[in-house]
Amino acid sequence: MKPKRFSWPGAALIAGLVFLYLPLVVVIVYSFNESRLVTVWTGFSTRWYGELMADSQLLRAAGVSLTVALLSATIATVLGTLAGFVLTRFGFFRGRALLVGTIAAPLVMPEVITGLSLLLVFVALEQGFAWMPGRGILTIVLAHASLTMSYVAIVVQARLAGMERDIEEAAADLGATPATVFRTITLPLIFPAVAAGWLLAFVLSLDDLVIASFVAGPQSTTLPMMVFSSIRLGVSPKINALAAILVLLTAVLLVVAARVQRGSKPAESSAG
Amino acid sequence: MTRRQGLIAILWLWSAALFVLPLIIVLKISVAETRLGVPPYTAFFDAAHHVTANTENYSRLFTDSLYVKAYLGSLKTAFIATLIALLMGYPMAYAIARAPAHRRDLWLLLVMLPFWTSFLVRIYAWIGLLRPSGIINTVLQALGIIDAPLHMLNTNGAVYLGIVYTYLPFMVLPLYARLEKLDASLLEAARDLGATPWRAFCAVTLPLSMPGIVAGCLLVFIPAVGEFVIPELLGGPNTLMIGRVLWNEFFTNRDWPVASAVTAVLLILLVAPIVWVQRLQARGDLAP
Amino acid sequence: MSAGAPATLRVADVTKCFGAVTAVDAVSLDVRANEFLCLLGPSGCGKTTLLRMMAGFEAPDSGRVFIGDDDMTATPPHARPVNMMFQSYALFPHMSVEGNVAFGLKQEGLRGEALNARVKEALAVVELEGLGARKPHQLSGGQRQRVALARCLAKRPRVLLLDEPLAALDKHLRERTQRELTALRHRLGISFVVVTHDQDEAMAMADRVAVMDRGKILQIAPPRELYERPANRAVAAFFGDVNIWEGEVVAGNKVHCAALQIAFPVTDLLPVGSRVEAAVRPEQIAFTSIDALLTGVVSDVVYRGTASTYFVRHAGGAVIRVARQNSGPETFQRGDTVGLSWPTSAVRVLTS
Numbered sequence: 020m021k022p023k024r025f026s027w028p029g030a031a032l033i034a035g036l037v038f039l040y041l042p043l044v045v046v047i048v049y050s051f052n053e054s055r056l057v058t059v060w061t062g063f064s065t066r067w068y069g070e071l072m073a074d075s076q077l078l079r080a081a082g083v084s085l086t087v088a089l090l091s092a093t094i095a096t097v098l099g100t101l102a103g104f105v106l107t108r109f110g111f112f113r114g115r116a117l118l119v120g121t122i123a124a125p126l127v128m129p130e131v132i133t134g135l136s137l138l139l140v141f142v143a144l145e146q147g148f149a150w151m152p153g154r155g156i157l158t159i160v161l162a163h164a165s166l167t168m169s170y171v172a173i174v175v176q177a178r179l180a181g182m183e184r185d186i187e188e189a190a191a192d193l194g195a196t197p198a199t200v201f202r203t204i205t206l207p208l209i210f211p212a213v214a215a216g217w218l219l220a221f222v223l224s225l226d227d228l229v230i231a232s233f234v235a236g237p238q239s240t241t242l243p244m245m246v247f248s249s250i251r252l253g254v255s256p257k258i259n260a261l262a263a264i265l266v267l268l269t270a271v272l273l274v275v276a277a278r279v280q281r282g283s284k285p286a287e288s289s290a291g
Numbered sequence: 292m293t294r295r296q297g298l299i300a301i302l303w304l305w306s307a308a309l310f311v312l313p314l315i316i317v318l319k320i321s322v323a324e325t326r327l328g329v330p331p332y333t334a335f336f337d338a339a340h341h342v343t344a345n346t347e348n349y350s351r352l353f354t355d356s357l358y359v360k361a362y363l364g365s366l367k368t369a370f371i372a373t374l375i376a377l378l379m380g381y382p383m384a385y386a387i388a389r390a391p392a393h394r395r396d397l398w399l400l401l402v403m404l405p406f407w408t409s410f411l412v413r414i415y416a417w418i419g420l421l422r423p424s425g426i427i428n429t430v431l432q433a434l435g436i437i438d439a440p441l442h443m444l445n446t447n448g449a450v451y452l453g454i455v456y457t458y459l460p461f462m463v464l465p466l467y468a469r470l471e472k473l474d475a476s477l478l479e480a481a482r483d484l485g486a487t488p489w490r491a492f493c494a495v496t497l498p499l500s501m502p503g504i505v506a507g508c509l510l511v512f513i514p515a516v517g518e519f520v521i522p523e524l525l526g527g528p529n530t531l532m533i534g535r536v537l538w539n540e541f542f543t544n545r546d547w548p549v550a551s552a553v554t555a556v557l558l559i560l561l562v563a564p565i566v567w568v569q570r571l572q573a574r575g576d577l578a579p
Numbered sequence: 580m581s582a583g584a585p586a587t588l589r590v591a592d593v594t595k596c597f598g599a600v601t602a603v604d605a606v607s608l609d610v611r612a613n614e615f616l617c618l619l620g621p622s623g624c625g626k627t628t629l630l631r632m633m634a635g636f637e638a639p640d641s642g643r644v645f646i647g648d649d650d651m652t653a654t655p656p657h658a659r660p661v662n663m664m665f666q667s668y669a670l671f672p673h674m675s676v677e678g679n680v681a682f683g684l685k686q687e688g689l690r691g692e693a694l695n696a697r698v699k700e701a702l703a704v705v706e707l708e709g710l711g712a713r714k715p716h717q718l719s720g721g722q723r724q725r726v727a728l729a730r731c732l733a734k735r736p737r738v739l740l741l742d743e744p745l746a747a748l749d750k751h752l753r754e755r756t757q758r759e760l761t762a763l764r765h766r767l768g769i770s771f772v773v774v775t776h777d778q779d780e781a782m783a784m785a786d787r788v789a790v791m792d793r794g795k796i797l798q799i800a801p802p803r804e805l806y807e808r809p810a811n812r813a814v815a816a817f818f819g820d821v822n823i824w825e826g827e828v829v830a831g832n833k834v835h836c837a838a839l840q841i842a843f844p845v846t847d848l849l850p851v852g853s854r855v856e857a858a859v860r861p862e863q864i865a866f867t868s869i870d871a872l873l874t875g876v877v878s879d880v881v882y883r884g885t886a887s888t889y890f891v892r893h894a895g896g897a898v899i900r901v902a903r904q905n906s907g908p909e910t911f912q913r914g915d916t917v918g919l920s921w922p923t924s925a926v927r928v929l930t931s
Contacts, residue, residue, distance in 0.1 A: 026386070027382060028382040028383070028385040028386035028389065029386045031379070031382030031383055031386060032382065032383045032386035032387065032398065035379055035380075035382075035383040035402070035459070035463075036401055036402070038379075038456070038459075039401075039402070039404075039405045039456070039459065040405070042413065042416030042417055042419075042420055042456075043405065043408065043412070043413065043416055045416060045419065045420060045426055046412065046415070046416045046419060049419070098301075098302070098305060101298060101301065101302065102302055105298055105299055105302060109295060109298075109299070112299060114303070118299075118302060118303065118306065119569070119573065120566075120569055121306040121310045121311060122302070122306060123568075123569050123572055124310065124565060124569070125310065126568075126572075127509075127510065127513045127514065127564075127565050127568050128513075128517075128561075128565070129513065129514055129516060129517020129518070129534065129557065129561070130514070130517065130519070131517050131519050131534045131537050131538065131554070131557075132317075132517060132554050132557060132558055133313075135317065135537070135541060135550060135551070135554050136313030136314055136316065136317045136554065137309065137313050139313060139316045139317060139320055139547075139551070140308070140309070140312055140313045140316055143316055161309065162309075165305070165309035165310065168305075173572075183667060183669070185665045185666075185667050185669040186669045186670075186671060186672075188636055188656070188663075188665070188669065189663070189665055189669035189670075189671075189730075190671070190682065191636075191655070191656040191657045192634055192635075192636075192656050192657070192659075192662055192663045193657075193662065193682055193683030193686060193730065193731075193734060194657050194658075194683050194686030194687060194734070195657055195682070195683075195686050196657055196686075197294075197657075198294075199686065200657075203682075204671060207673045208672070208673060222407055225409075226409050226410050226411070228410070228411060228520060229519055229520065232542075233541075243409070243411050246411050246412075246415070247411060247520070250411065250414075250415050250418065250524060251523075251524070254415070254418055254419050254422065258415060259419075262409070262412040262415055262416070265408065265409040265412050266408045266409070266412060269407045269408045269409070270408075272407075273404065273407055
């Protein structure tokens with residue numbers, strides 16, 4: 020092996036990664052600290068995890084968050100896949116540019132704008148049609164789906180754009196109707212992107228504080244909303260434990276996502 | 292209606308209900324008056340079906356220095372944080388793009404991973420590090436470098452740090468996408484023609500990576516302007532940002548019309564950059 | 580194949596534009612029953628667009644497409660009784676070889692034993708028995724091409740459309756597959772329409788070749804006729820090497836060429852005084868020491884293995900290309916003075 024030459028960008032990369040990971044590592048390490056004083060290390064203990072599990076309010080919030088994330092990610096995946104497909108496979112239609120804009124805009128819209136504007140719609144619907152009596156899980160699900168659908172659409176669109184049209188054309192040529200082509204050819208081939216889109220939507224929903232705070236009703240406190248109010252009160256070892264669990268959860272989800280992607284590798288290599 | 296038109300109609304209906312309509316209602320309520328009750332604002336049409344539009348909320352935004360300062364504070368904070376993120380992110384993206392091909396995905400994954408972990412957890416982690424009795428102060432005091440704890444939490448500096456920390460992956464990704472496509476033989480040609488490495492970088496790499504720089508800066512700048520959580524948790528009482536003002540008007544003062552007016556103006560400020568991002572997105576400059 | 584055979588596929592006055600570019604310009608074409616037809620032309624000449632309109636992937640701006648007696652201009656691809664083999668083969672990467680071949684048959688509602696039998700039969704035709712369980716990425720390039728072919732043939736189409744079917748194969752495999760395709764066509768009795776940019780390939784396989792350029796068909800004829808009796812300069816130049824001289828028809832049914840300073844006889848009957856171009860293939864010109872039509876000096880020799888091309892400079896300045904088999908003992912060197920002649924039947928008069 021030749022000796023590694025020092026390079027400024029290489030050093031910056033390492034420094035940047037330390038910057039990104041060090042805080043997370045510290046949180047996880049201190050979640051196993053026995054002391055109530057967060058900075059003083061007195062010994063290894065899992066008592067804070069135990070206390071976490073005994074906190075019924077927190078568990079209920081976690082339940083709300085998981086329900087919302089599951090439902091909204093599923094809706095977002097269906098709609099986002101549809102959007103990605105329509106935008107890459109339907110060619111030109113009237114209003115296409117505007118539709119692209121309205122689908123992509125939530126990606127960069129500050130959360131406070133999205134949150135407030137969605138709340139006002141829900142209130143207006145409640146007033147005007149008595150359609151949505153009160154706010155709760157349903158309004159959070161809809162709000163999250165409308166945000167995360169954009170992410171799914173981008174992921175699916177990128178995958179479809181990178182896929183040669185001739186495979187779908189061949190299926191049509193062999194007698195498959197458009198619906199059959201989508202079901203038997205397109206969907207299986209874009210499945211990794213659809214799955215990745217679902218995971219992304221799930222994680223984003225699980226993580227959202229601002230939009231949920233606006234549209235949630237009094238009975239539906241999500242986990243981030245609870246975490247936020249306790250962080251405002253200060254650092255506590257219990258929150259360290261919760262943070263560690265959340266980091267672990269996303270790590271597990273990412274491993275799953277990587278597996279899904281790898282499972283589709285041979286298909287990709289021959290599609291090229 | 293054909294099936295094709297039906298599918299397009301579903302998307303239109305969804306976008307109209309949850310994107311276009313909300314923005315229209317924001318505009319509508321921003322010209323309403325506050326009242327006590329549910330909802331806490333007056334109707335757009337009064338009993339005689341006359342439009343009651345009231346521009347007082349907007350004139351308040353421009354006369355009350357609190358709002359003007361908050362808007363300017365947000366723009367300033369977002370600008371500085373974006374600049375720091377660019378200076379940190381560029382060498383990182385460059386290093387990844389120049390790494391051996393089989394390592395690039397791994398490095399990129401490492402940069403993107405924190406984005407997947409909880410945003411609140413990441414901000415929380417910094418509170419633990421920065422506060423007066425936090426890890427950094429404890430370590431520095433133990434080493435005898437400082438006598439009294441440094442005041443780091445609840446400062447503007449902490450807000451910059453939080454924004455950079457949160458959005459750094461958004462900067463690195465489009466920069467990497469651009470730098471990775473850059474043909475290494477162009478740099479070799481520049482060197483061959485007698486340019487020093489630094490001159491070659493300035494004359495070739497930098498201009499060719501400009502679309503990535505623009506994309507990365509916009510992706511950090513836009514959400515940073517509207518940021519609420521970071522200034523709330525890491526900033527001090529003097530950290531005036533518009534996201535915080537909006538939140539307080541809405542949740543604390545329950546003044547929905549003013550909150551709507553604040554939102555409308557924020558939206559107008561960000562329309563140009565948002566449209567810009569969409570252009571870049573359509574051209575495929577945002578991601579590898 | 581007789582000229583009176585009914586058309587299995589007919590394209591009538593079809594035009595297709597992409598933006599400002601006219602890809603196919605008022606093209607009419609008959610594909611006869613059991614015919615092997617090549618669409619030949621440089622890239623961008625519109626041949627692939629024409630093929631895609633036959634398959635139904637592009638809708639013509641004007642004109643009609645008939646399959647048999649039915650107007651199928653507005654029929655979507657999945658409802659047309661023709662099948663296309665894609666240049667990339669477009670195999671379904673997530674299905675086995677059998678799955679790929681069965682796909683089209685399943686769309687017809689075929690199931691169970693009947694389906695298996697048809698799949699087996701198609702794989703037998705392309706000699707891929709035993710590879711049915713493989714996935715496309717486990718096959719060689721040649722095997723993938725056969726799967727793509729089998730997938731189309733299993734449908735028993737009336738016309739098989741092939742887009743550059745041999746382009747992705749190496750030279751050795753290409754020649755073998757060429758022979759196999761022509762053999763297959765004789766065995767199956769269906770029409771083939773093949774898009775190619777390679778004139779040797781077209782000549783070797785086709786009953787008729789349609790030469791295309793800039794969206795138009797320049798000439799459609801059997802290969803020998805295209806080569807020996809090209810309709811115009813572009814077709815003549817597209818097939819191999821050719822000498823073309825401008826001239827004027829003079830009395831005695833001769834053409835006078837100013838550049839060559841001679842008048843030579845031609846077989847075509849033309850009015851005296853018309854401006855024409857005379858085309859003579861290099862291999863039709865012979866070196867001779869007696870009764871030479873003209874003499875010149877060898878200015879260059881390009882050795883091509885079985886034959887060599889001699890560039891002979893005439894006193895008038897014209898350079899004449901002469902091809903000569905390298906089997907004879909005597910060869911000419913640069914600087915040699917040579918006499919040239921050609922039979923009257925070798926001259927093809929082109930009117931623009």
